[in-house]
Amino acid sequence: MSKRIIVSSIVGVVALGGVAAGLAVASTQTAQKLTVENASARYVPPTDAQAGSLTFTADVSDDSGVRSLKVLAWPASSDLDPTEAEMRSVESATCRSTSADTSRCTYTLKATKAEAAELAPGTWHISTLATAKDGDTKFTPRTSEFTVTR
Template sequence: MSRRMALSVAAGAVVLVGAGAYALAYAGEQPPALTHSTARYTAPEGGRDGSLTFATSVTASSGVKNVKVLAWPQNSSFAKNKLTAKDMAAAEPAVCVPFKKHTATCTYRIATTASDAGSSPRGVWHVAVLATARNGATTLDTQAADFLVK
């Protein structure tokens, strides 16, 4: 192999190794990803409480630190003034259970009384989710799932 060709091969290898290291470092900085988000609302009936159950899978390369959930009606002020991470500060936490190395299954459940249902706006509601990874990266999905209150 000629010296020029050997230098070209060596330079190419250095570029490939550097690009691979950059790709790994960049992948580690990705914000959490939400998948398979579902919401199920059951109205109170016959003296029984209803409930809202929300579930999602969260994947974060550094691990999942926490997930906060907020249900909001489509005709609320959040529709006009976009919901922010700051708005989510007082939201309630979901319970997250590790599923795979970097993925957790998170569930949020709240009971709904007849009084709650009677005073809630009718129509479409959205579920907002703020997922925080162990490295501090966050993802806010203001409409991770929807449900209908009749």
């Protein structure tokens, strides 16, 4: 066999290996969709000595980064059923980056004993609207729930 054929064969094998490796890397780097995960809500009723609170936390991720997370708590016993458009004007959680594409978002609401007395007892839902830095949004009508007790 001539040296040219051997060299050409080796160059071809190396080139094919490089293309295959490039395709493997490209397939593992697919765009990450906007997600809201690990959501939890905790309601603590007020006492004579201390205000009550609702604390909601969630991990929000997108390959472009996280711009915001809007949060709305509402009683299941109501007729309220928020839409994505309505969620644009509610309060935002505080989001802190935990990596280039993920943030831990926390929403805290304090309630005095008088304010808590006006809350409907029972199950409450939390709706969220996440917005990524590239403008993508993800609306989740029932991200989490908690129970208001007296």
